[in-house]
Amino acid sequence: MSVTWRHLPAPAREIAGAATDAVEAVKACDGEAYEVATARLAGAERSGLVLGAVVRLLLEETHPDGLDGDDVRQVLEHCVRSVAPWRPDVDPHVVLVLLASALGVYDAGEDDSPPDPAAVARHAPLLVADLLAVTGRPVEGYLAAAFAEIERTERHD
Secondary structure, three states, X not given: OOHXXXXXXXXXXXXXXXXXXXXXXXXXXXXXHHHHHHHHHHHOOOHXXXXXHHHHHHHHHHOOOOOOHHHHHHHHHHHHHHHOOOOOOOOHHHHHHHXXXXXXXXOHHHXXXXXXXXXXXXXXXXXXXXXXXXXXXXXXXXXXXXXXXXXXXXXXX
């Protein structure tokens, strides 16, 4: 785990560690390690908020001119198709919800079947790893930026 996370409270360090482990498991197509890491994420309060911020940061970097409907469809399709061979349980609806949430256009009240926190924890690292493959950068920097952004937002609210 990065030294930059030592100042964070224990719950945030747990999210950072579990998210890093989950992304590494995706890269290695290691189903067992992925299950362990995503179970940790599912049990960590606010992990969805952190992972959503990471997804948004990655989307902003990979699409600096913004995203349109075709871009969202391409990101969704690429993610689902790239992980389906080793994660046949990937749910495109959950990945779409993650994308829409990160973009601030998802309303759970209008969704007949909103994903639960466990589903978010099982799918967010898949999307993060897929977007990281485009940037070629490690997840740690995005996690640090997400925590800093969340802290700024909470201080101003």
